[in-house]
Amino acid sequence: MKNIKRICFLGKGGIGKSVITANVSAALAKQGYKVLQVGNDISLSSTLVLRGEVEVTPALEEYRKKYMIKIEDYIIKSPSGVYCLELGSLEPGVGCMARGIHIIDEMLESQGAIDNLDLDYILYDISGDIPCTGFILPMRDGVMQKCIVVTNSSFPALVTANSMIAGIVRASKHKILPIGLLVNFADVYPARTQLTAYAEAIQLEEIAYLDYFQKIEYSELAGKTVLAAYPDSAATEAMMKLAKKIIEAKEHCVPKPLERKELLNWLSQWKQRSLAQKSGIIGIDDSSNI
Amino acid sequence: MLDVAIHHAVVIDTEKGIEKKMNIGIKDDKIVRLTTDTLIATRVIEAKNLIASPGFIDVHGHVDGYAYSGELSACQGITTTVGGNCGLSPVDIADFFARQMRDGFVINQAELIGHSFSLRQAVGIADPYRQATPKEFVAMEELTRKALQAGACGVSFGLDYSPGASFAEITALANVCAEFNRIMPIHTRLFTQNDLYSLFEVLAVAKRTGVRLLISHFVYQYGTGIMEEALNIIDQAIQNGIDVKIDSGMYTDWTTFIGTATFDEQTIADNEMRFSDMIVASGKYIGKRLDRQLYLNMRKDYPNESVICFMGNKAEIYTALKKSYAMPSSDIGTYKKGEGHPQIAGSFPKYFKEMVKERRDLSLIEAVTKATLLPAKTFGFAHKGVIKVGSDADITLFDFEHLADKADFPDRGKPDAKPTGIEYVLVNGRLVVDQGRFTGKKAGRIVRG
Numbered sequence: 001m002k003n004i005k006r007i008c009f010l011g012k013g014g015i016g017k018s019v020i021t022a023n024v025s026a027a028l029a030k031q032g033y034k035v036l037q038v039g040n041d042i043s044l045s046s047t048l049v050l051r052g053e054v055e056v057t058p059a060l061e062e063y064r065k066k067y068m069i070k071i072e073d074y075i076i077k078s079p080s081g082v083y084c085l086e087l088g089s090l091e092p093g094v095g096c097m098a099r100g101i102h103i104i105d106e107m108l109e110s111q112g113a114i115d116n117l118d119l120d121y122i123l124y125d126i127s128g129d130i131p132c133t134g135f136i137l138p139m140r141d142g143v144m145q146k147c148i149v150v151t152n153s154s155f156p157a158l159v160t161a162n163s164m165i166a167g168i169v170r171a172s173k174h175k176i177l178p179i180g181l182l183v184n185f186a187d188v189y190p191a192r193t194q195l196t197a198y199a200e201a202i203q204l205e206e207i208a209y210l211d212y213f214q215k216i217e218y219s220e221l222a223g224k225t226v227l228a229a230y231p232d233s234a235a236t237e238a239m240m241k242l243a244k245k246i247i248e249a250k251e252h253c254v255p256k257p258l259e260r261k262e263l264l265n266w267l268s269q270w271k272q273r274s275l276a277q278k279s280g281i282i283g284i285d286d287s288s289n290i
Numbered sequence: 291m292l293d294v295a296i297h298h299a300v301v302i303d304t305e306k307g308i309e310k311k312m313n314i315g316i317k318d319d320k321i322v323r324l325t326t327d328t329l330i331a332t333r334v335i336e337a338k339n340l341i342a343s344p345g346f347i348d349v350h351g352h353v354d355g356y357a358y359s360g361e362l363s364a365c366q367g368i369t370t371t372v373g374g375n376c377g378l379s380p381v382d383i384a385d386f387f388a389r390q391m392r393d394g395f396v397i398n399q400a401e402l403i404g405h406s407f408s409l410r411q412a413v414g415i416a417d418p419y420r421q422a423t424p425k426e427f428v429a430m431e432e433l434t435r436k437a438l439q440a441g442a443c444g445v446s447f448g449l450d451y452s453p454g455a456s457f458a459e460i461t462a463l464a465n466v467c468a469e470f471n472r473i474m475p476i477h478t479r480l481f482t483q484n485d486l487y488s489l490f491e492v493l494a495v496a497k498r499t500g501v502r503l504l505i506s507h508f509v510y511q512y513g514t515g516i517m518e519e520a521l522n523i524i525d526q527a528i529q530n531g532i533d534v535k536i537d538s539g540m541y542t543d544w545t546t547f548i549g550t551a552t553f554d555e556q557t558i559a560d561n562e563m564r565f566s567d568m569i570v571a572s573g574k575y576i577g578k579r580l581d582r583q584l585y586l587n588m589r590k591d592y593p594n595e596s597v598i599c600f601m602g603n604k605a606e607i608y609t610a611l612k613k614s615y616a617m618p619s620s621d622i623g624t625y626k627k628g629e630g631h632p633q634i635a636g637s638f639p640k641y642f643k644e645m646v647k648e649r650r651d652l653s654l655i656e657a658v659t660k661a662t663l664l665p666a667k668t669f670g671f672a673h674k675g676v677i678k679v680g681s682d683a684d685i686t687l688f689d690f691e692h693l694a695d696k697a698d699f700p701d702r703g704k705p706d707a708k709p710t711g712i713e714y715v716l717v718n719g720r721l722v723v724d725q726g727r728f729t730g731k732k733a734g735r736i737v738r739g
Contacts, residue, residue, distance in 0.1 A: 063490065067493045067497035067527070068497045094486065095486030096484035096486070098487065103457075103487060106457050133560040137481055
């Protein structure tokens, strides 16, 4: 049996998390790995750029109707070779997301899907902005082997990222789950400088950057991964590099996320720097972003 | 001559759903006459103004041969109790039954074989968060089979107490339970307060194995504002052909041992429980409200003492128990005199008083049927749950007008105060409560599944 790795992608909704996850999945598949991507958003959109127009039936919603499902019936193989599974969500207002991922993950294992598909990686693209107990459970209870927290330089995205890191650290009492920070739109000032400083401030060692690529934006609009739409582009190359970086094994120490007051003060200082930059006063410290 | 005659009682016919003023004749342990004729017997009970109900069957208890719990059950009108719930039971059921028969017991006892504490412990699993290995599955399956062969009436689970139990582990024992066509009572595991997947996972087990489910103390699990959603899931499952029932007590405030996983710090945080809402129910600190220091002290030095956690939405008790598939239960534990949770002494009288007399949620006949015939059918207890010729002479005579629970939480009253209105209780034809007083007669028997 292979040593399968489960990596989850977390972060504020709307900052490009699903598109990145899907492109990373495609890049890993291109590098020869067998990959399953699992999404749990109500829109079923996590795997959209992988599977294109092919419809999926949300597995958890079917499970709630049928109690017993064959999980492989809900997995679709995309043209890139990435397997896609959408869980769907809750009936709005009913219950808690807690354990949805556990239940599916146990099915993948106990029904032999992991072996049948010969998987190397499962990439979980987890929706949700608030790290409540239910949200953190799969990270706490050992389902995941690594977390990638996606953010950009916007105030709400970074606050969410910080609170997610805090949730994971708090939950990882015995064994610290490796956490990496992935900065999207890293070339949009002040993302690179600001988030490098943030990672240093919280002693987070693993940080990756993805710049804005028009080809990623266009490929998403075309319902494709950038690897499929523009295979020879710089964007594809960036995705291939990013995928390699994400699966690299590294030593991790425990990050120390900022307390709210500390975070807000820190962000306020960064707003002043942004204002200065926009007013034409660029400090030497910020030039690395350009 | 008859041994006992009961005259002029309003007899509840749970099979036909009617009530009728009749005289009941008892010989040995059976009902032999049901008539309007006057009967001659060694003991004649004048039951004018009393209701004659089949003895109550408590589907969820932890009496397990403990005499004082037997007494408190009898004084509530319970003539048959189902022990070994929540995954906590004797492992050697044959030996347990042999001891109960040798020593005698006040009421009838059926017993479940319990997974989450007992079987797991028996095969060497000390960590509640650990999954059983395939070898341990097999060992648990063998012990379960042995227990069911000895007459255990089903397999119980307390999944909150073994959060690490895998789906495969639960399914393995469910298969054995289904093979014997016995019932599987499950105290579900909620990882957060609103975790409704706790229901889907056990419904999935039932769907896979065909086992008959009883979801234990439903209000303690889902009476926190999600009752309607939880009941919808059960309704849907029944429509989908799954055999599932629920039981519940008359309280939202549950109790268990302070040393269990339920009171782990993580669980307390996950479910937003507060020390200030917890009262010690037994032992040295009875009646005291918890604070962090007392919590740590008890977890370390007194893990087997009970603590009551005050939470939940009272209205949801009635919503749950109104369902046609819901049965009242006590969740009685084993406590010394003066200790415990009021459920140990007040549950059944409180059920009738509140749901029939005060709120009119149920008719008297409906309420009696849910406490007698429905449990008897669910567990397959032949000759119980009904008053008719040939049935077991398990009868509770109560004064409906004066029926009331008197037990209260240990910080404000006596948790084991006996109720009023339960005038006579016959178990196998013998009076264990006579004119409201407990007689101490060991009239109970073993009820095999």
